[in-house]
Structure formats: C-alpha cells, structure tokens
Amino acid sequence: MNPSSGFVVRVENLPDRTYRLWLQTSGAPLDLGTVGRTGELGPAVRTRVAAHAGVPADELGAVEVLQSRPPWVPMGHPVLVHDEDEGWVPGYAWDFIQGEFLVDTPNGAGLYVHEDMDLDPPPEAMTYRGRHRE
Numbered sequence: 501m502n503p504s505s506g507f508v509v510r511v512e513n514l515p516d517r518t519y520r521l522w523l524q525t526s527g528a529p530l531d532l533g534t535v536g537r538t539g540e541l542g543p544a545v546r547t548r549v550a551a552h553a554g555v556p557a558d559e560l561g562a563v564e565v566l567q568s569r570p571p572w573v574p575m576g577h578p579v580l581v582h583d584e585d586e587g588w589v590p591g592y593a594w595d596f597i598q599g600e601f602l603v604d605t606p607n608g609a610g611l612y613v614h615e616d617m618d619l620d621p622p623p624e625a626m627t628y629r630g631r632h633r634e
Contacts, residue, residue: 505561507549511541511599513570517614521545523552538599538613541565569596574617578626579603580618581610588618590628604630 509532514521518539521532522610532548535541539582545565550557573593580588581603591605606628 505563507553507561507563509545509549509563509565511565511567512513513568513572514595517570517572519567521548523549536613536622539615541567551617565599572619573601573614577619578621580621581605581612581614581626583607583610588625590626592630593617 508524510522510524510529512522513536514520518534518536519538520534521541521544522529523532530552532552533544535544542565544610545563546560548558549563553560560578569575573596575595577593578599579591580591581591583589585606586607589607591603593601594604594609595602597611600613601617602609603612603617613619
C-alpha cells in the first residue's frame with residue numbers, strides 16, 4: 501500500500517457557492533483552502549493533499565473525497581441545464597451523485613455540475629413537466 505494513500509477530504513459547501521476543503525486528520529481537520537468551481541475540486545485535492553504529505557501529486561495514493569449535496573439545489577428543483585448541442589434545456593434536479601446533479605430533462609437524465617445549471621429559471625422556460633410530474 502502506498503504510504504501516501506488513505507487520505508480523506510471533506511468538501512464544505514459555502515454560501516457563495518464555492519467549496520472549502522478539509523483534510524481529515526487524527527486531530528482537528530486541516531483547512532486546505534477553497535476552490536471556486538466544481539471542476540477544480542479533483543486537481544486541488546490532489547495537489548494540496550500531496551503538498552501536505554510531502555510527495556509529488558502524481559505519486560499520491562488514493563484520496564477519498566466526501567461531498568454532500570449543496571443546499572442551494574433542493575431535490576425536485578426546476579433548473580435549466582446547459583446542453584452542448586441544444587443550449588439551455590429545462591429539467592428537474594433528482595439526485596446528487598459524486599459532485600454532480602442527476603437532472604431529468606426531455607432528452608433523458610444526465611449529470612451536471614451546478615455551474616452548468618440555471619438555478620432560477622423563468623417560469624416560461626419550464627416547458628418540460630418531468631417524468632415524475634407527468
């Protein structure tokens with residue numbers, strides 16, 4: 501087993517929709533700073549934990565990342581998601597899986613990070629009622 505594996509980082513959802521990283525230690529959790537976007541979580545965790553462990557990031561072993569659903573998106577919440585092919589598509593947030601929201605859209609369910617979601621869509625944009633609502 502790699503001596504630099506077995507780290508656990510808890511992700512705190514901050515009110516400004518950024519994330520604070522906490523390295524779980526045998527004592528008090530260690531603040532590893534914040535990141536601004538969901539896509540920055542993985543790289544930031546690896547580089548910051550590696551720096552703490554004193555090893556290069558590419559030699560770092562397994563790091564478990566614990567992230568709860570951000571409170572700003574309740575389940576069943578209407579959203580618009582950015583689809584690369586179709587632009588903004590209406591849908592409903594159904595679940596939170598490993599840092600992404602499972603969203604029911606007319607095109608089927610898909611995983612989206614909150615930065616690719618409009619969390620306050622105008623009522624006229626919600627042309628899709630959703631499978632769970634039909």
